[in-house]
Amino acid sequence: MSKSITDYIKLSIPNKPEYVSVVRLTVAAIANRMGFNVEDIEDIKIAIAEACTNAITHGKKEDKNNFDIEFIVKDDKLTMVVCDSGRGCITDEISVPNLNDPKEGGLGIFIIKSLMDEVEITSNLGKGTIIRMSKNRGDDN
Amino acid sequence: MSLIINKLYDEQQKQWLIELKGEVDIYTSAQLKETLLKLIEEKQETVKIDAKSLDYIDSTGLGVLIGVLKRLKQYDKVLKITNIKPSIKKLLNITGLDKIFVIEG
Numbered sequence: 208m209s210k211s212i213t214d215y216i217k218l219s220i221p222n223k224p225e226y227v228s229v230v231r232l233t234v235a236a237i238a239n240r241m242g243f244n245v246e247d248i249e250d251i252k253i254a255i256a257e258a259c260t261n262a263i264t265h266g267k268k269e270d271k272n273n274f275d276i277e278f279i280v281k282d283d284k285l286t287m288v289v290c291d292s293g294r295g296c297i298t299d300e301i302s303v304p305n306l307n308d309p310k311e312g313g314l315g316i317f318i319i320k321s322l323m324d325e326v327e328i329t330s331n332l333g334k335g336t337i338i339r340m341s342k343n344r345g346d347d348n
Numbered sequence: 349m350s351l352i353i354n355k356l357y358d359e360q361q362k363q364w365l366i367e368l369k370g371e372v373d374i375y376t377s378a379q380l381k382e383t384l385l386k387l388i389e390e391k392q393e394t395v396k397i398d399a400k401s402l403d404y405i406d407s408t409g410l411g412v413l414i415g416v417l418k419r420l421k422q423y424d425k426v427l428k429i430t431n432i433k434p435s436i437k438k439l440l441n442i443t444g445l446d447k448i449f450v451i452e453g
């Protein structure tokens with residue numbers, strides 16, 4: 208039996224909207240290498256982009272700061288951690304959108320939770336936010 | 349590669365035909381919002397989006413579409429979307445937006 212190895216990939220991304228597509232391309236390459244199917248790769252791209260978008264729009268303290276992304280590749284599981292040092296939020300106050308009365312805003316985290324297998328958000332007011340999400344490669348690949 | 353918006357007013361059907369090519373995300377959603385709201389200002393008619401070449405849309409883009417629909421509703425018009433790719437259809441389904449936009453084909 209082969210021992211499982213964990214690989215780490217780290218990115219530091221400027222707090223600028225134009226870089227979110229760079230992250231999408233990067234994660235697509237990683238997930239593709241791991242053998243995720245096309246649908247899962249789309250889901251993963253959407254989830255990481257929502258987290259980056261939040262880091263940029265809500266998290267940022269200053270434009271010149273960067274935020275960090277870590278990809279953890281272990282066996283059939285891809286974990287992504289997006290960490291910003293922005294203003295943080297009270298995670299208990301993040302509400303589930305009312306699907307019968309759609310509003311502009313408040314969809315991002317709901318989408319991430321719908322698409323990923325595990326999602327964990329920790330935030331400290333004034334210090335920053337960490338969102339950790341994982342997806343397992345299914346047996347149908 | 350970002351977002352290309354082609355627009356045309358269909359006199360016969362009395363609706364705006366909008367073709368979106370590329371990606372709607374935090375970087376391009378302001379451009380979409382500005383374009384669509386300007387059209388509605390010009391002619392208060394139904395907006396029909398052809399999403400055949402739309403590869404990606406995120407929550408900021410969906411937020412723009414929700415805002416546009418709210419504006420259209422003031423004039424009793426609707427937002428139609430056609431030729432949606434599976435990944436985007438899934439997103440509309442998750443968020444329940446497939447029930448408030450008119451999804452065609």
Ligand SMILES: Nc1ncnc2c1ncn2[C@@H]1O[C@H](COP(=O)(O)OP(=O)(O)OP(=O)(O)O)[C@@H](O)[C@H]1O
Nearest residue numbers: 261262265266295296312313314315316336407408
């Ligand atoms: N990185 C972050 N830093 C600070 N606050 C955050 C962060 N991520 C999320 N939040 C808080 O959680 C709320 C919900 O986030 P979510 O992504 O679901 O919605 P949104 O960003 O407000 O709108 P949308 O994603 O639909 O464009 C945000 O409004 C914000 O208050």
Ligand SMILES: [Mg+2]
Nearest residue numbers: 261315316407
């Ligand atoms: Mg968001």
